[in-house]
Amino acid sequence: MATADLPAVPAGFTGRKDDLARLMPVLDPSAESDLLVVICAVSGLGGIGKTSLALAAAHRAVRDGWFPGGTLFVDFRGYDEDPATAEQALIALLDRLGVRGTDLPQTATAQYALYRRLLAEEHHSMLLLFDNASDPAQLSPLIPGTDHHRVLITSRDRLTDLDARLIDLDVLKPEDAAGLVGRSLRLSDEGDGRAGREREAVGELAVLCGHHPLALRIAVGMLRKRRYRSIASLVEELRRAEDRTRALGVRPVFDVAYGQLAAEQARLLRLLSVAPTAEVSGEAAVALAGLPDEETFALLEGLASAHLVTPVSTGGEVRWRLHDLVRLFAAGMAAGGADLREEGDAARERLLAFYVRWAEAADLRFQWLPGMAEPERFTDRVRAFAWLDAERTGLVAAVQWAREERYAAMAVRLAGCLIRYLEWWRHLDDGITVARTALETTQRLGDHPGEAVAWNRLGMVLRSAGRPEEAIEACLRARDLFQDLGNRSGEACSWDDLANALAVSGRMEEAIEAHIRSRGLYQALQDRRGEGNAWNHLGATLQDVGESEEAIDAHARARDLYKAVGDLNREALAWTNLGTALGTAHHITEAIEAFTRALDIHRGFEDWLRVGGVLHNLAVAHELSHQPTEARAHYLQAADAFTRANAPNRAARAQSAARALT
Incomplete structure (x- = not known):
């Protein structure tokens, strides 16, 4: 059990340079420490290489002459069926210190006293390597009472009850x-x-x-x-x-670790494995568990101490990650019987409901206007975008659950909440995936109104992704379905999206005709907001064909319609487009006035992404009017706005433009 000679470092040991760099300074007996006894505990998942690392560090330290008093090694077999006790380890350690036979005291109290005295009298530094411990009770009585020795411990659990430097070991790079x-x-x-x-x-x-x-x-x-x-x-x-x-x-390693968990910890490990991604937020973990926050976090911390989940700090928030092999193991346990499968399915329903609730709130924030009810949680667009960014991978993956009947309706609902965000932030591959999944699901369910909406959304994302021909086909499918359903509002929207796709493909005459068809339908429906959209998009197409004066008129009409219905967000967009058209027509002063009106509205909403865009436009307009000082100031303000909107690439481009004017 205890040896004076260290076991060899396993053949093939490689890597771990960073981990050795963290460990060696703690072992150095010449280093000063505030601790009475310097202890370092290396913990990690079974088989992760804790013993190999500890032995590599110990052999290096011995080679460098750090421990002239020698080394003592104990394998506590902490996760075997019959782990070593502190008393068993004590007798083995005393034997290695030369105390055996009739010299060995008869009582445990006397044995511990002799052990501590021998270590205290040994003035040359020693290294005690306690391997594979599972319980501080195995170790505490064996810790020397002097600071010139070093104790190195390995364990699958974080031994937080010890006053020790804790080093968590992760997988290899x-x-x-x-x-x-x-x-x-x-x-x-x-x-x-x-x-x-x-x-x-x-x-x-x-x-x-x-x-x-x-x-x-x-x-x-x-x-x-x-x-x-x-x-x-x-x-x-x-x-x-x-x-x-x-x-x-490696299954036996995980079987042992799983078998040592409390029932609620084992349940949460299984439920984490049914999440759509290996890493989840604390909120998502709470939804999966279906337990109060504090109870869930206590269970997560217990799993982290056992190194079955890994806490990952990102931007001040802690997320929880399952190692790939642990996730495979836990998923297998979750599928182990009808009751466990139902447990996992119910957890997925809770998580999907959580995602839908907050994705809808975020989407409503993007569409919010003064006078409307305030959406839950998100007080501005920046916070809504930040939540969607943090959860995006899980949200997109959860939409794929729509392929299972139990989750289809809610997953399609989630898809509808995400399209606007994914298209706006140019996560276009995700947008196409989400839109296609919604489309396939509505087709399978025979939901023709839902299918028409899904075709329209797919067309919008395909157009933004630079795939206009596919976008045109999708918009035509949407238009035809809306016509068959007698849904004139949907038909008007699909004509407008079709027009935008035609414009991207260079089919300008057809695009203008489609815009006019959309505008006419909206006018017949007395939908002034929809008519404003048609005018606004028509103006952009007219700009593209060089009809600047007609474009100015179209954007002005859109602006007035949005203003009439109190849609300040769209009014600001129309002011921006009007400013662009005026700039193209060399009406720079009027363009600056239009951009300034847009800027005031966007600032009122704290819509920092659009604030940054308008400030960038203002900078360009001032450059064109030979006002470099004003242009530089607006570029810098744009960079600040993009930073607040968490758009670092756009911020960097604005800062670069400002530097070019110095």
């Missing part, structure tokens, strides 16, 4: 994982050049192993046995494996 495969293969056969020839396959193997050292070592063992087969063949087998954790031989 991708390049280190690949290096482990290549180095380990060459150790057994120096002529094995597969890793060098199949670099892409090595990278794929590392991903399938989750960059987990134990899984990688087991995979290397499999490759050694199949010496004359390619790495790619193993990659393909692992991809097809029903249970990759079992195929990689």
